[in-house]
Amino acid sequence: MKLKKIKAFGFKTFAEPTTVEFGGGITAIVGPNGSGKSNLVDAIRWVLGETSTRSLRSGKLEDVIFAGNDKRKPLGLAEVSITFDNSDHTLLIEYGEVEITRRAYRAGESEYFINRSQVRLRDVHDLLMGTGLGPGSYAIVSQGQIDAVLTSKPAERRALFEETA
Amino acid sequence: MKLKKIKAFGFKTFAEPTTVEFGGGITAIVGPNGSGKSNLVDAIRWVLGETSTRSLRSGKLEDVIFAGNDKRKPLGLAEVSITFDNSDHTLLIEYGEVEITRRAYRAGESEYFINRSQVRLRDVHDLLMGTGLGPGSYAIVSQGQIDAVLTSKPAERRALFEETA
Amino acid sequence: TQAQFNEIFDRVAREFSAVYSRLFEGGTARIWQTNPENLSETGIEIAVQPPGKKQMPLPALSGGEQAMTAAALIFALIKVSPSPFYLLDEVDAALDDANVERFSAMVRELASDSEMILVTHNKKTMELANRMYGVTMTESGISSIISAELTARRPEPALA
Amino acid sequence: TQAQFNEIFDRVAREFSAVYSRLFEGGTARIWQTNPENLSETGIEIAVQPPGKKQMPLPALSGGEQAMTAAALIFALIKVSPSPFYLLDEVDAALDDANVERFSAMVRELASDSEMILVTHNKKTMELANRMYGVTMTESGISSIISAELTARRPEPALA
Ligand SMILES: Nc1ncnc2c1ncn2[C@@H]1O[C@H](COP(=O)(O)OP(=O)(O)OP(=O)(O)O)[C@@H](O)[C@H]1O
Ligand SMILES: Nc1ncnc2c1ncn2[C@@H]1O[C@H](COP(=O)(O)OP(=O)(O)OP(=O)(O)O)[C@@H](O)[C@H]1O
Numbered sequence A, B: 001m002k003l004k005k006i007k008a009f010g011f012k013t014f015a016e017p018t019t020v021e022f023g024g025g026i027t028a029i030v031g032p033n034g035s036g037k038s039n040l041v042d043a044i045r046w047v048l049g050e051t052s053t054r055s056l057r058s059g060k061l062e063d064v065i066f067a068g069n070d071k072r073k074p075l076g077l078a079e080v081s082i083t084f085d086n087s088d089h090t091l092l093i094e095y096g097e098v099e100i101t102r103r104a105y106r107a108g109e110s111e112y113f114i115n116r117s118q119v120r121l122r123d124v125h126d127l128l129m130g131t132g133l134g135p136g137s138y139a140i141v142s143q144g145q146i147d148a149v150l151t152s153k154p155a156e157r158r159a160l161f162e163e164t165a
Numbered sequence C, D: 001t002q003a004q005f006n007e008i009f010d011r012v013a014r015e016f017s018a019v020y021s022r023l024f025e026g027g028t029a030r031i032w033q034t035n036p037e038n039l040s041e042t043g044i045e046i047a048v049q050p051p052g053k054k055q056m057p058l059p060a061l062s063g064g065e066q067a068m069t070a071a072a073l074i075f076a077l078i079k080v081s082p083s084p085f086y087l088l089d090e091v092d093a094a095l096d097d098a099n100v101e102r103f104s105a106m107v108r109e110l111a112s113d114s115e116m117i118l119v120t121h122n123k124k125t126m127e128l129a130n131r132m133y134g135v136t137m138t139e140s141g142i143s144s145i146i147s148a149e150l151t152a153r154r155p156e157p158a159l160a
């Protein structure tokens, strides 16, 4: 199972449809302070089912939707998709390519899709079980959080291990 | 009132008597990870009367005394002195040069001195009143603490202003 | 006293707005008291808006934006109520090169009649210094301090 | 189950010690469970000793030592239980040049059969990359992503 691409539209500062492609090895993400690098990290956490507003650096869940700038009005919808190459069938699903999508409207709940058919959050979690990509996963370390594993209490550290396959 | 020098001996990694002199303008402190830069910052906080073990990154107050290394035994005493040029008499004391010293033994309390005569912590606080150098002072920002003023609660931020002369 | 606190607070609030706009080259920043009638209860609220952006809650700011915003507040406090020295330990860690430049320009201004001590790993910040001390461990676990010669030694600022 | 958890834990504990000694070029590191009989209650303790130093409580470690220690644990988890990708946001911010080198060598090894995504301001870390994306705001408040051409383009790792 390999990561192929991320697509974000209406999520935080991604007011325009934005795609990032991957291809193995090391990908560096660079840019000035405040340009949107950590917003991309949040987009990836969000599409994988993150529901904690604190770890998404927002107050309410709809705070992740583009709030406008000095010229544009706020958008009403945020959508992020993540696409995996599943030709080795790590994910227990018959597709060779798997796209997970999350969509949220200002007033409502989030909607989840796997290869464009609507599912529940539980289905996304079940699909990702054993890949280490759940919400508490050690595979994603947000900015400023590297020390958190040392400063947290012993019982809190257990969560890291529960994610291991 | 100008800062002239700091002397540390037996405080954290300063197992040997160590002096740093200042002379106005900008002084850069550089060096590898773990070499003792932030320990110097702690020494300055400590000599000015800091009693919070948390902001000194230690468990018990005697944790600031040199704990030994692979060849040396722990020391029994830590001592730090800070010297100010007081020729403009900002500090309400008759000396043209003022040296504040703090000393601590493994088993005991801390001792404080002003120009080598023993005083109480209260006397050090009274002397520094109005200089902005009290324990909660905005003049010293420890590593990783720059964001603390934004992440703290509104009532906690008040302490910063109480230090202003 | 209450009146003294409020007077100082108002001066810091004005400086904070001014320093913020210089560090961000635009944008607005405000601090206000939640309960100005009651000195022992009052809290301090902060709201900022980087140039060209919408005002967002503080946690939504980026790492660099938070560090620059906090620096603006510290610098405002310094301007209103100076101290004999300032000691900043790696406050530039999250800053990109452009922000290090703006931060440095401010530090240079504040240091002209005080002592600014900066712990840093950032080469651009080191260039700012009048003197430099290297902390090393020639013997493991033991710090020793050497005065590092600066290549282009800046003239020592004439002490007032 | 309990047995599964303990088996995984023991493997991570062994890897953590090994990775730590590589990142610190010596020293020792240990993790252990506070209550290995009780899966839902157990906690995880950590004790480390950098080379040549006494063992100190975790809060006494320096900023860079803490970041490298935490990285060693993350890398140990990755080695025992790989994921399709890893995403590290400025975990190198507190590291000096020597530690960035050691960190980078480890990252290169782990990335050989996975995808390692690094957000960074550190030029030495950027040199590591096979591909680089620049995030900018050509219109204020709006992110756009451009694929930055790497000067000495590394050969793309052959995907297994
Ligand atoms: N819903 C939203 N709508 C519009 N802008 C938003 C939204 N949420 C966050 N932002 C903006 O995104 C910016 C932060 O971006 P981000 O944290 O990704 O920066 P960064 O590139 O990681 O920078 P740094 O290098 O400083 O860490 C802030 O200016 C914030 O106001
Ligand atoms: N009482 C003590 N006796 C001996 N060593 C101590 C004592 N207290 C702390 N230390 C050691 O000091 C080191 C930390 O030093 P310090 O935090 O000053 O590093 P630093 O130069 O700021 O590094 P960085 O650049 O990573 O922030 C740790 O290795 C710690 O074990």
Ligand SMILES: [Mg+2]
Binding pocket: A037, A038, A039, A143, C062, C063, C064
């Ligand atoms: Mg960021």
Ligand SMILES: [Mg+2]
Binding pocket: B037, B038, B039, B143, D062, D063, D064
């Ligand atoms: Mg430090």
